[in-house]
Amino acid sequence: MSPVNPAPRHITVVGRGLIGSALTAALRRDAATVHTVARSGARTAHHEPCDLGTRHGRDALRAALRRQQPDRVVLTHGPSDVTWMENHPEDAAEAHAGLARAVSEEFGPRILLVSTDNVYPGTDPLRTPADPPAPANVYGHVKLAAEQAVLDAGGHVVRVSLVYGGWSPPGQRVTFAERCLAAARAGQPLAAPEDQWFTPVHLDDVTTVLRAMCGPGVDRSAVEPLSHLSGPRQLSRHDFALAAYRLAGADEALVTPVPRARSEWASRPRYSSLHCDDFAPVTGIPGWQPADVTDGLRTMLTTAPALAEAVTR
Secondary structure: OOOOOOOOOEEEEEOOOHHHHHHHHHHHHOOOEEEEEEOOOOOEOOEEEOOOOOHHHHHHHHHHHHHHOOOEEEEOOOOOOHHHHHHOHHHHHHHHHHHHHHHHHHHHHHEEEEEEHHHOOOOOOOEOOOOOOOOOOHHHHHHHHHHHHHHHOOOEEEEEOOEEOOOOOOOOOOOHHHHHHHHHHHOOOEEEEOOOEEOOEEHHHHHHHHHHHOOOOOOHHHOOOEEEEOOOOOEEHHHHHHHHHHHOOOOHHHEEEEOHHHOOOOOOOOEEOEOOOOOHHHHOOOOOOOOOHHHHHHHHHHHOOOOHHHHHO
């Protein structure tokens, strides 16, 4: 799952969540100079702590970018908790749309924004970039505004479906996949919506594409300004949970189907699914495509020390 293009000289990654941390690690393995900017963490030669939801924080980010003069600015920052944003719409708008506007004014063509399938109303499956967006929740609205700022300034946007893979460090919000696998290994019951559909994409595949788009060998003028990255299969959260329990050797009867309206995912659209674009030319790997859920979840099991024995069952 590795791109063939080497990393450029200097990249700034905004956000140190699931995607930002994985991308930063991959780029540093390529010997790139990578600076990170996020709300938390101590200031170091390669990290700038900023409260990105405030004007002061955005001013500090712009000042850091002027000093660093990166070849690419990758926006992977949060918040990404859909439920929290429904209750804090103004804060969400400042953190996403406000930040995108602030950096686009000066660094537009260098920006790569990671966006979301929530820009669509969720009434139809497998959306493409040609389909008009119409957000049904706060997350979609603030991300769409951020997208517009970046695209108007000549930058690039990659919308991703739900990302899974990897294991969150202490203090970070765990992914749905982590919850499924942990519950499966503990033999615990899990309720999952049978009427909320998505196209989950593995973290390794997201990192592969973003890493390649940061490469000096990529002709940015030949890359579509807006593209969709998702897994190859649409399935419900219930189906996803069943796959996790099956691979972990747990009793699938422990997974209970529920309506999303009676779950914590009530604010999610019915469909959070995208049709994946062809990223083989970007990665430089002929025939490249994202991993299926079965392979992605199996990778998670083999990379988690406490869970590794599950794959031998």
